Amino acid sequence: MTRYEGVPCTHCGENFTAESDVVVCPHCGAPYHRSCYKELGSCRFKDKHDEGYLWEMPLDKLPPEMVTVCLKCKTPNPKSNEFCSKCHAKLSKDVRVISIKREDEQDKKDLSPSNEVLTGSGYGISAEEIESYVGANSSWFLRRFRLLSSGQSSISWNWPAFFFKFFYFFYRKMYLVGFLLMAFYIMLAMPSAMYTIELIKMNSMELFGVEIACNVQLMNSLAAFMPTINILNAVYAVLCGLFANKLYMKKVFKDIKLVREKVKGKMDQKEYLGALSRIGKPDRFTIVLLLVVYLLVYMQSVSDLAAAIMK
Numbered sequence: 001m002t003r004y005e006g007v008p009c010t011h012c013g014e015n016f017t018a019e020s021d022v023v024v025c026p027h028c029g030a031p032y033h034r035s036c037y038k039e040l041g042s043c044r045f046k047d048k049h050d051e052g053y054l055w056e057m058p059l060d061k062l063p064p065e066m067v068t069v070c071l072k073c074k075t076p077n078p079k080s081n082e083f084c085s086k087c088h089a090k091l092s093k094d095v096r097v098i099s100i101k102r103e104d105e106q107d108k109k110d111l112s113p114s115n116e117v118l119t120g121s122g123y124g125i126s127a128e129e130i131e132s133y134v135g136a137n138s139s140w141f142l143r144r145f146r147l148l149s150s151g152q153s154s155i156s157w158n159w160p161a162f163f164f165k166f167f168y169f170f171y172r173k174m175y176l177v178g179f180l181l182m183a184f185y186i187m188l189a190m191p192s193a194m195y196t197i198e199l200i201k202m203n204s205m206e207l208f209g210v211e212i213a214c215n216v217q218l219m220n221s222l223a224a225f226m227p228t229i230n231i232l233n234a235v236y237a238v239l240c241g242l243f244a245n246k247l248y249m250k251k252v253f254k255d256i257k258l259v260r261e262k263v264k265g266k267m268d269q270k271e272y273l274g275a276l277s278r279i280g281k282p283d284r285f286t287i288v289l290l291l292v293v294y295l296l297v298y299m300q301s302v303s304d305l306a307a308a309i310m311k
Helices: 034-040 046-051 127-134 138-149 159-164 166-171 175-202 204-208 216-263 269-280 284-310
Strands: 022-024 031-033 067-069 076-078
Touching (some): 022 034, 031 034, 127 269, 166 175, 166 216, 166 284, 175 216, 216 269
Antiparallel strands (some): 022 031
C-alpha cells in the first residue's frame, strides 16, 4: 500500500491513505478504491487497453516527499520506483523534492531549485545548479556531495588532489587553500632540494669529473630529517586526497548561493545556469602560470649548479 499512499483514486480523485483498500487494473495498472472499482464495474480506461495504454503516476498531484528526481536525466519519478522510468538509471532515495510544478507552469524568474538533492543539510542546492557550476565530472561530484552533505560520510577520496596536491586546488579556484598548501609544499621541498644539491656536489667528481666543495655538516643535518620529511610529504598528499571534495563542496554551495542572490529576478533560468557555468569553470590559466614559474625556478637551479661546476 505504500506505493499508492497519497496517490489519487482514478475514479473519485480522493488520495489513498495507508488504510485504503486499493485494487489495481491488471491491464493498465490504474489504482482504484475497491468500492470505486465495484461502482464502475471495470477500468475507466478499458477502451484503451487494446492500444497498450499504461497508467502513469500523476506526479504533479503527489506530495513532494513522495517524488524523487533522477540525477542522470532529471526525470521526476515516484519515490517507490527503484529505477528511472525514462533512462532506467538507479534512483537515489536521498533526493528531496521541495516543489512539483510542470515545466510550462514554472516562473522563469524563480531561481529556487525544484529538486533539493542534498538532505539533512538545508543547503537547498539542486542537481542542475551543481552540474552547471562543476561542468565535466559533475555526476561524480554529485554522488560525493550527497554523501558528505547528508552526514553519511565526513570524508571522500579524490585521486587528482592526492597526486597534484596544491595544483588541484588552484585548478578548482580554491585559491586560499591552494596558497597555504603551496607554502607548506615549498617548506617540505626546500630541505630535500638542499640535500640533493649537496649530495650532487659531494659526488661531483664521479658525476662530472670536477670536484666541488660541499657542506658535509649541512648534508648530514638534512639527512637526519629526510625520513620525517618523507613521512610529512606522504601525510600531506593523503590529507589533500581526503578533504579536497569536502572543501570543494563548500565552495560550490557558497558560490551558487551568492550567484543566486545576486541575479535573482534579473535572469531567467537559462541565463542563471550559464552564469554558474562561467563562475565554476576551472582555472587552467593559473595552473599553466604555476608550471611556467616552477620550470623557470628549476632551470635557474640547474643553471646555478652548472655554473658552480664550470668554475
